[in-house]
Amino acid sequence: MATSRAKLFELAHPDLSISEQYLALVTSGQGESHITDHDRTVVWQGVLKPLAFSRRYSVTVSYTKGRSPSCIVTNPSLEELANGKSIPHTYTNKTKYKGTQLCLYLPYIAGKNKVSEWNPKLSLVETIIPWASLWLVYFEDWLACGEWRGGGVEHDPEDSYR
Amino acid sequence: MGLRFHDARKLETSQKRLVMEVLDLALEQLDLSASDLEKIESAYRGVGNYLASCEHPLLRDSLIYPQGSVRMRTSVKPLSKEEFDVDLILFLPHASGASRDDINDVVWRHLKAHKIYGPLTEKLARGFRINYKGNYHLDITPAKEYPFEDLPGQPLLVVDKRFEFKESNPEGAAQGFDDACRIMPKILKRMTFTESLEANTVQDLPDQSDKKPLNRITQVIKRHRDVWASNEDNHFGDFKPISVLLTTLARLAYLRVVNSGKVFESEFDLLLDVVELMPMFIEQANDEYRVENPSMRQENYAEKWNRKEKMEGAKLQQAFVQWHKAAVFDFEMIAQSSEKGMDTMFKTLSTAFGERPVSSARDRILESISNSRDKGRLGVVATTGAITAAASAKASSKPAIANSTSTKTAPVIPIKKNRFYGDQ
Numbered sequence: 001m002a003t004s005r006a007k008l009f010e011l012a013h014p015d016l017s018i019s020e021q022y023l024a025l026v027t028s029g030q031g032e033s034h035i036t037d038h039d040r041t042v043v044w045q046g047v048l049k050p051l052a053f054s055r056r057y058s059v060t061v062s063y064t065k066g067r068s069p070s071c072i073v074t075n076p077s078l079e080e081l082a083n084g085k086s087i088p089h090t091y092t093n094k095t096k097y098k099g100t101q102l103c104l105y106l107p108y109i110a111g112k113n114k115v116s117e118w119n120p121k122l123s124l125v126e127t128i129i130p131w132a133s134l135w136l137v138y139f140e141d142w143l144a145c146g147e148w149r150g151g152g153v154e155h156d157p158e159d160s161y162r
Numbered sequence: 163m164g165l166r167f168h169d170a171r172k173l174e175t176s177q178k179r180l181v182m183e184v185l186d187l188a189l190e191q192l193d194l195s196a197s198d199l200e201k202i203e204s205a206y207r208g209v210g211n212y213l214a215s216c217e218h219p220l221l222r223d224s225l226i227y228p229q230g231s232v233r234m235r236t237s238v239k240p241l242s243k244e245e246f247d248v249d250l251i252l253f254l255p256h257a258s259g260a261s262r263d264d265i266n267d268v269v270w271r272h273l274k275a276h277k278i279y280g281p282l283t284e285k286l287a288r289g290f291r292i293n294y295k296g297n298y299h300l301d302i303t304p305a306k307e308y309p310f311e312d313l314p315g316q317p318l319l320v321v322d323k324r325f326e327f328k329e330s331n332p333e334g335a336a337q338g339f340d341d342a343c344r345i346m347p348k349i350l351k352r353m354t355f356t357e358s359l360e361a362n363t364v365q366d367l368p369d370q371s372d373k374k375p376l377n378r379i380t381q382v383i384k385r386h387r388d389v390w391a392s393n394e395d396n397h398f399g400d401f402k403p404i405s406v407l408l409t410t411l412a413r414l415a416y417l418r419v420v421n422s423g424k425v426f427e428s429e430f431d432l433l434l435d436v437v438e439l440m441p442m443f444i445e446q447a448n449d450e451y452r453v454e455n456p457s458m459r460q461e462n463y464a465e466k467w468n469r470k471e472k473m474e475g476a477k478l479q480q481a482f483v484q485w486h487k488a489a490v491f492d493f494e495m496i497a498q499s500s501e502k503g504m505d506t507m508f509k510t511l512s513t514a515f516g517e518r519p520v521s522s523a524r525d526r527i528l529e530s531i532s533n534s535r536d537k538g539r540l541g542v543v544a545t546t547g548a549i550t551a552a553a554s555a556k557a558s559s560k561p562a563i564a565n566s567t568s569t570k571t572a573p574v575i576p577i578k579k580n581r582f583y584g585d586q
Contacts, residue, residue, distance in 0.1 A: 028544045029572070038190075048547030052180040052355070053500055053507035088542040089582035103584035117580050125544070133547040134535070137504075137583075141528050144505035145521065149528055152582030161583075 015120035016020055018042045018065055024123045031059075040065050042123065050133040050140075057136055060097045062130050068107060069124060071132050074099035081143060088148040089135065104131035110160040113153075164441055165490040167434050176355075177500055178430035183354045184508070185433075188515055189381045192239040194232075194246075202232065202248050206300055206489070209279065209292065213252065213272060219262055220268045225253045226302070229332030230403055232575035234339045236380040241392050241516070246298035251318065251332060252289070257306040258542040262326045265304050289325040305330065314338070315457050334457025335410070342413045343374040347432050348425045356530040358551045359539070379433050380412045382515075383440075389516050390488050401474075401481035407438075407453050407463040414456075415439035420440035437489055444482075451479060552576035 016024075018035060022042045025033040031046020041064040048057045055076060063069035070091075078087055078100040093101040105117035105127070118127055138150030173181070194202070210226030230249040231237040236325055240246055257265055266289075273283045273290060284291045289303040308317035308329060315334025319327040391402035419435040426432045445452040450468050455461035467482075469475040492514040499506040504524075512520040531549065534540045541552030552574055 028575075030545050030547070045546070050542070050547055051504050051548045052174070052177045052548075053502070053504045055501060055503045066357060089584040091585050103582055104580060106581040106583050117578075122578075126575055127578055127580075129547065130542040130575055131580050133542045133549055133584060134577060134580075136547075137528075137549055140504040141524070143503065144508050145516070149532065150582055151532075152584075154549060155583060155585050 013121050016123055018063075021063060021124055024125045025030065028129075030129070037064065043125075046129070048129070048133050048136060050137045054061070054136065059098070059129075059132055059133070061124055062095060062097065063124060063128075065120075069118065069128050070095050070097075071102045071104055071128050072097040072099040073102065073132075073136075085146075087139070088142065089150070089152050101154060102127060102132060102142045103136050103152075104135055107161045112159065113161075164438065165487060166495060167438060167490060167497075168433055169500075170493045171174075171431075173430075173497050173500055177497075178428040180355055181496060181507075181511075182428060182430040182433065183356065184511060184520065184523045184527070185515070186354075186378060187384050187526050188511070188519035189238070189378060189385060191519040191522050192381070192385060194237045194239070198246075199232075202246075204297065205294070205298075206248065206250050209250075209300060209302070210252075212276060212279070215268070218268055218270045218272065219351040220254055220265060221272065223255050225255070226250050227253070227333070229303075229336065231384075231409070233332070233336045234380075234409065235377050236339075236384065236405075238381050238385045238388065238407060241388055242518075245296065248298055248300050249332075250300055251320070252301045252302050252304045252307050253316070253318065257304075258309060260306065262321045265306070265321055269302070269304050288320060288328075303330075313458055317458055329458055329460035331455055331461060333459035335406070335455045338456050339376075339409065342417050343376045345417065345420055347375055347420045347429075348423070349375075349429055349432065350425065350427055356527055359530050359534040359544050375429055375432060375531070376413065376416050379416065379436050380409050380431075382433060383408050383412055383437065385515055385519075386489050386492065387485055389514060390485055392560075398477070398481035398484045401477045403478075403482045403485055404463065404517055407482075408454070410453055410463055411443050412436055414443040418460060434493065437486075437493070441482075441486055451475075470500050535577065538576070538579065540577045542577060543572045544575050545572045550574055 018039060018041065022033055022035050023030070025042065025044045031044055033042060033044045035042050041062060044061040046059055048059050049055070057073050058075040060072045060074055061069055062072075072093060072095055074097055081135040087100060090102045091101040091103050093099065095101060106113050107118070108114065135150065138148060141150075142148050169585050206226055206228065210224070210479045213221050213226070214224045227233075227250065228248065230250050232248055237246075252269065254260075254265065262551050269290060270283070270285070273292070274280045279292050282294065284293060286301060289301065291299050291301050293299040303320050305318040305320040306327075308331075311317065313334055315331050315337050317329070317331045317334065320330045322328040343544055387402055387408060391399040392395065393399065415436045416432075418439060419432065442462065443453065445454070451464040452462050453464040455463065464479075467475045467479040469473070469478075492510075496507065496510050499510050508520055508524050531540065535549065541550050542548060543550055
């Protein structure tokens, strides 16, 4: 019974395909998008200026089917802006894009968080990109006052997340 | 002629509104609170009642009333180390025949005889100071009737160290200032950034009428002067322009631009116009500087600029020029931070207006963003990533107010709940 209900839900809310993600990105009218990696990956590159005096941040979002999307601020260098301080809520950047990789949502964490805040049914346009804007608001506030006031969950080195 | 704004004029409307909002929130911190005002009022009333009750013919029916910024609601709390200045007139209706020394002597003796005021009272060039150290001081200027002309307000002869008596009409000036405040500029009214986040619907405009633009602009100017003068490497700090002079120039400049019928894109544009035009209203005739009290021509607020001894006048006049240059420069610097981050904008504003009130404005704005986020009412403009109010589906079918560089038709994407994470 439970299985079939899950299946029904799955049918009603299928994962978005790479081309559907791509289409949503293109119609948002923001930045540039392309599909690469034999149709398995969609990449979005755009500029975010979250508040009236914010910098213009060049941001790359890359999403490969079956993996978590990554979001990297490529310009300006957040490391330089942080002036030696370690920036909260980031990942060690293992992508091919140079810059700072943001951590924008709570993923599945074994024994801690059962449901990831992002899943393949959600469009990047409505999640990752707005979250990146919001992250940048709190980043500039962090630069100004030295305190992260955007909330979030502290990383525990024991966490096993995906 | 004169210094002009360039970069500040070129800011986008959303940027101008944001700067003005930060200034507004910062100056709110420096306003006298209702309880401050009450305390001050009861303090000077106490002195007034005491003097009026003294059995001396010169003090009979005497009346104490505020002049200057307390009266005009343009007070700005001083930098932490200084005391707050409350300027008062002590009007003596039965002193028309009395000399300055008679008046000073009587007031001094009676204040000194008082158990509480006595030890706190000091002499000033124009009257006396009752100094509640570390808090505020009451500067009391004794005055008698000005018998030569009927003028608006209350024309007076006030005691003066150099001239025996000087013409003064602070009440006339204050009434004129109030009148100017009531002439409202035409500003394309939009909600401020935080208002747009907090309002339930686009129609919900909170009433902002308690503080008029001219009061606020005057406070901004005075606060800038205070911070500028306190700067350690400022050689002109000791000669800083006096408040009544700045207030009068601001009022005249304000009236000029507002009465021209100009429609302002934002209050910030009005502020720029006022700052830019202020020097124009300094008159110079026969080698003499004049900034007259519009309610009493004889009262020249720039009188000290004409003093020759020790170059005092030249230094005062130069200090005004330097302050004005700094004000124009600082607003230009703020404008130049338009692409350099909110952190840089706040830092630049802190340099010009002081760290404490500006960080409290920053906190207020961030709080407003976070509150809207918690309520699920935050959105981004799709084309720019600008944070704005998400159109509440049930509240209004109108588009949310975009605060940004976007065109008004750009769709707003509501921001879904999220928690930031990370591995470092």
